[in-house]
Structure formats: structure tokens, C-alpha cells
Amino acid sequence: EVQLVESGGGLVNPGGSLRLSCAASGITFSRAWMTWVRQAPGKGPEWVGRIKSKTDDGTTAYAAPVKGRFTISRDDSKSTLYLEMNSLKTEDTAVYYCTTDSFDFWGRGTLVTVSS
Amino acid sequence: DVVMTQSPLSLPVTLGQPASISCRSSQSLVYSDGNTYLSWFHQRPGQSPRRLIYKVSIRDSGVPDRFSGSGSNTDFTLKISRVEAEDVGIYYCMQYTHWRTFGQGTKLEIK
Numbered sequence A: 001e002v003q004l005v006e007s008g009g010g011l012v013n014p015g016g017s018l019r020l021s022c023a024a025s026g027i028t029f030s031r032a033w034m035t036w037v038r039q040a041p042g043k044g045p046e047w048v049g050r051i052k053s054k055t056d057d058g059t060t061a062y063a064a065p066v067k068g069r070f071t072i073s074r075d076d077s078k079s080t081l082y083l084e085m086n087s088l089k090t091e092d093t094a095v096y097y098c099t100t101d102s103f104d105f106w107g108r109g110t111l112v113t114v115s116s
Numbered sequence B: 001d002v003v004m005t006q007s008p009l010s011l012p013v014t015l016g017q018p019a020s021i022s023c024r025s026s027q028s029l030v031y032s033d034g035n036t037y038l039s040w041f042h043q044r045p046g047q048s049p050r051r052l053i054y055k056v057s058i059r060d061s062g063v064p065d066r067f068s069g070s071g072s073n074t075d076f077t078l079k080i081s082r083v084e085a086e087d088v089g090i091y092y093c094m095q096y097t098h099w100r101t102f103g104q105g106t107k108l109e110i111k
Helices: none
Strands: A003-007 A010-011 A017-027 A034-039 A046-049 A060-062 A070-076 A080-085 A094-100 A108-115 B004-007 B008-012 B018-027 B039-043 B050-054 B066-070 B074-081 B090-096 B107-111
Touching: A003 A094, A017 A094, A017 A108, A034 A070, A034 A080, A046 A070, A046 A080, A046 A094, A046 B004, A060 A070, A108 B018, B008 B018, B018 B039, B018 B090, B018 B107, B039 B066, B050 B066, B074 B090
Parallel strands: A010 A108, B008 B107
Antiparallel strands: A003 A017, A017 A080, A034 A046, A034 A094, A046 A060, A070 A080, A094 A108, B004 B018, B018 B074, B039 B050, B039 B090, B066 B074, B090 B107
């Protein structure tokens, strides 16, 4: 059974930083392209970015609203995906989901609230 | 950026009746390999989205055959042949030809 479990969410001040983690099991994580998607309260999902597998060069891509502020990385030895978020804005408030890049498996999400 | 526009935004349906959701993209979703990368998702309150259909019309494992996807180029449709109580929630289309963009969602409720 595939499981994706996000953690690291919480309340942070505008301008602050936070690192989210996503622990994967039930998949060959090292071969998987992985994605972060967020969903603001009452809104539809929004793609944040993705990271390829290292064997496919491991490169990242980001949505315009987060480019330059967010960084996706992975530790294949721990089957874990990360999202480093800096210079956070109130509009970054959302539930952040980890998914496979094919969107067939999703975690339950972790809530990030940016507020003073 | 590719804009995905769904209609209607609200869809009240009687149990056992059909339902149809439209999704239009601001540009063609046909990729250079000839495939069209359009998916449909269902989200119940408090849950993560669940993929129902990918590449326009391929149902995911475990998705009832009352769900069907169709369309081409910029115009796509999700149909439910006979709505059941478990189908309530919000439906989203998403294109993954040009990066990834979601529609704004269609809320299906039972009349």
C-alpha cells in the first residue's frame, strides 16, 4: 500500500521560513518523480512544483508564485521529499500535499498558516 | 499559463440521474508526443483529491464505470451516468501538458 505522510506544517509569521517533509512508503521512491500541491482554504488545488528522480537528472520546476522562495529536495536513502519555504507570505496559507508526479497517490496534507 | 475553466461551478443532481461537467482550456492540450494530458479528480470535504481519470478518458483502478471522460484539444467533459450519494464533493480537471493547472472546481450536491 502506498503511503505519503506530510509533516512540518504550522503557524509562521510573514517573512518566516518552514520546512515540510513527506515520508513515502509502498513505492520505489528513488525512481519516482514527486510533486507538491497546495490548496488554500476554500480554493482549488494549485501546483507548487516537482522534482525528477535522480536517474532522470533530479531537476526541479516551480510555479511562478513560489519560484525563488521555495525549494524542493529529496533524500532517497530516507524515502523522503522536502519543501523548504522561505520569505513566506500570507497568501502561502494552505494545506500542502505531497503527491506522485502522476497524481495517482496523495498524502493527507499538512496545514501551513502564515499570519502575524 | 494555461487557464482551465470549468462549468457549471455548482451542480445539483437527483440521485440516479446523469451529471456532466465541462472543462475548457485556454490552449490546446495536445502534447508533442500526440497525447492529451488531462485528468479529473474528486475531493470530498476534509479529504485529499483522488484521481478518477487520466489522459482524458482512462479510468483509474477502482473507479466505477459510471464515470467517463471525453474530449479533445481544448474541450473536455466528465460524465456520471447515474449519480450516487458517494459522488458528492468537488470535481476538478487538471491539465499536465503545459506544466500543471487545475480548474476552479465543480461542486456536486444531491437535490
